[in-house]
Amino acid sequence: MNPALLSMIAVVLAGGATALQAPTNAKLMGAMSSPVNAAFVSFAVGTAALGIVAMILQTKPDVEAARGLPWYAWVGGLYGAIFVVSAAWGVPRLGVAMTITLMVAGQLLVGLILDHFGAFGMPQQPISPGRAAGVVLVFVGVLMVRRF
Structure with missing residues (x-):
């Protein structure tokens, strides 16, 4: 299969997962009493899942390369947190x-x-x-x- 086509399919599926994530986190927000609490639980589950996948794939980070990264390379998770909190808050309202x-x-x-x-x-x-x-x-x- 064409690598570009495979990449596009994977990204479309990830977009679908984002659409699924919003209402599930909104439901979690109701039980957790806040979008921040819901995002915290969501990220904890995601972190655990990524840890399991990293162990299965036996991936190892290049610590030296990571040390040389600019500051902005470390804040992607912050953007993700804003996204998840906003989605959990927005879905019940919009x-x-x-x-x-x-x-x-x-x-x-x-x-x-x-x-x-x-x-x-x-x-x-x-x-x-x-x-x-x-x-x-x-x-x-x-x-x-x-x-x-």
């Missing part, structure tokens, strides 16, 4: 589709800007009319999900 649509819109907007500048050492991909139109269409989708 619904699953609206919450996920808004999150995707925000991801695309920031992604477009990061690509344009080649932020964090990533390949630079300038904003083009077509790429900008794609993001605008997602925001139109937000309005359609909200109004229809």
